[in-house]
Amino acid sequence: MCQHKWWEYVTLSPLFLAIVAFCFSMTVGVCWEFIEYTADQVGKLDMQKDFVVDHFSSVTLDETRQNVPVVVSDISDVIIVHSDGSEQTLGVGGYLDIGINDTMKDLFVNLIGAVVFSIIGFFYVKSRGKGKVASQFIPKVKMEEGGGAPDPSSR
Secondary structure (H helix, E strand, O other): OOOOOOHHHOOOOHHHHHHHHHHHHHHHHHHHHHHHHHHHHHOOOOOOOOOOEEOOOOOOOOOOOOOOEEEOOOOOOEEEOOOOEEEOOOOOOEEEOHHHHHHHHHHHHHHHHHHHHHHHHHHHHHHOOOOOOHHHHOOOOOOOOOOOOOOOHOO
């Protein structure tokens, strides 16, 4: 019977591992945004924080229907007209943007983290674990005084 394990024969390039780590990190960030969106829609929470903006652009407002962005600027307030005709002034000092700025900022921060740690991981794998930066983020098991691993039953 063969004593070798299958993973002893698998060799993955540092670039491949860095790309997979990047994609995994971005996927986790996107899944988190799905959770925030679902919580906001189903649970009526405000996880995707609103931002007050004084301008925006939208192709929906283009009367020619040719996808030309129409810029709406210098917004100082928003008035909501309810189905019964009553009006409500928000009084927030601009247009209340519902969540997209929060989502984009979250994904941008996620992108920065994914790039940084994928690069660190790339050099760590390329140097075969001798990198000083990555080793600061990897937990190590403290050895017992006799040189052996700690006894898990002593916890």
